[in-house]
Amino acid sequence: MNISTENRNGKTILGLKEERxxxxxxxxxxxxxxxxxxxxxTRLVIDLSGVRFIDSSGLGALLSGYKNATLRSGxxxxxxxxxxxxxxxxxxxxxxxxxIYPSLGEVPDSN
Amino acid sequence: MGGETDxxxxxxxxxxxTRYLSLIGNIAEQVAKTLDVYTGDRDALAxxxxxxxxxxxxxxxxxxxxxxxxxxxxxxxxxxxxxxRIFVYDHxxxxxxxxxxxxxxxxxxxxxxxxxxxxTFMDWVSYRKADNGNVLxxxxxxx
Numbered sequence: 662m663n664i665s666t667e668n669r670n671g672k673t674i675l676g677l678k679e680e681r682x683x684x685x686x687x688x689x690x691x692x693x694x695x696x697x698x699x700x701x702x703t704r705l706v707i708d709l710s711g712v713r714f715i716d717s718s719g720l721g722a723l724l725s726g727y728k729n730a731t732l733r734s735g736x737x738x739x740x741x742x743x744x745x746x747x748x749x750x751x752x753x754x755x756x757x758x759x760x761i762y763p764s765l766g767e768v769p770d771s772n
Numbered sequence: 773m774g775g776e777t778d779x780x781x782x783x784x785x786x787x788x789x790t791r792y793l794s795l796i797g798n799i800a801e802q803v804a805k806t807l808d809v810y811t812g813d814r815d816a817l818a819x820x821x822x823x824x825x826x827x828x829x830x831x832x833x834x835x836x837x838x839x840x841x842x843x844x845x846x847x848x849x850x851x852x853x854x855x856x857r858i859f860v861y862d863h864x865x866x867x868x869x870x871x872x873x874x875x876x877x878x879x880x881x882x883x884x885x886x887x888x889x890x891x892t893f894m895d896w897v898s899y900r901k902a903d904n905g906n907v908l909x910x911x912x913x914x915x
Contacts, residue, residue: 681797684830685790714797714819716826717889721882728880745819752892753885754877 662686664693670770672736673702682712682719690719694726703735706772708765710741715749727759738772740765778809780851788833788843796829796847797822800858809854810914817914820893825858827886828908832862854914858894859907866906869899 663678675694679686697705705726712719723739730737740762742750750756762768780803786792804810804818825847832845846861874891875884890897894910901907 681794683790683793683797683826684834685793714822716823716830717883717885718830720885724880724882745816749823753875753888758880 662689662693664690666697672704672706672768672772673697674706674708674765676708677712679712681714681716682709682722683714683716684718687716687718687722691722691725694722695729698726698729698733698735703730703733704772705730705735706738706740706765706768708741709739709746710743710764712746713743715746720749720753720755723759724755736760736772738762738768740768777853778807778851779853780806780849782849783846784848785844785846788845790830790833792845793826793829797826800825800849803849803851807851807914812915821858824890824893824910825860827889828858828860828910831886831908832860832864835864835867851914856912856914858910861903861905861907863905866901867899869897869908 665676665678667674667676677690682690694705707723707726727737738760741764742761747756747761750759750761760772782799782803784796784799786796800821801818804821805814807814807817810817829845829847843863848859850857869887872887875881875888887897890910894912897908897910899906899908
């Protein structure tokens with residue numbers, strides 16, 4: 662899976678450079694996030710602006726990241742959701758679980 | 773494409789691997805975007821067909837054939853006028869679709885939303901024995 666990582670103001674920003682987040686690559690994302698958390702990167706921002714399609718496995722990988730970050734008293738924020746991707750979060754009510762911001766630039770420093 | 777009646781038959785056989793999900797999903801999107809009979813939001817339909825086919829294929833790959841890369845998954849899309857039928861065949865042991873409960877959307881389970889998506893975006897879903905294996909069929913009336 663093509664992921665860029667950048668540290669900014671104490672946060673680690675993951676840019677997902679994939680059009681689809683599905684059962685083919687979600688396992689890799691889940692492992693990648695877990696490794697970052699284990700290495701002490703506990704304030705994560707996931708930039709989903711390049712992701713056009715997400716399935717149930719993709720949602721599951723992000724939920725895994727959220728739960729593991731919370732266990733470590735960290736933060737796990739999503740940014741840049743495209744409208745159809747956002748609608749999947751709303752249908753499954755996961756928009757109530759995640760902190761979601763329209764773009765990376767709108768994620769407050771406190772997250 | 774033309775006239776009031778769309779007749780489309782698409783049949784695809786791919787190896788039993790998740791790397792082919794995008795191929796099948798993209799074909800479903802292209803079919804949705806060409807449907808003359810559909811008067812709703814074709815972009816939304818395209819996403820939903822991509823999604824339900826992706827979920828059905830993942831079920832066939834991961835559960836039904838236990839990731840056996842030598843096996844194949846057969847997918848058929850059939851459109852007759854306003855009737856859209858999708859069939860996904862597998863060679864596994866099968867499962868009882870009616871025993872799959874709706875997910876508890878307030879619980880933070882990492883799995884269990886695939887069949888929910890199929891039931892949400894299609895009019896009905898069935899799963900039964902067929903062709904030395906099983907077939908998951910999804911039906912949608914195109915309005």
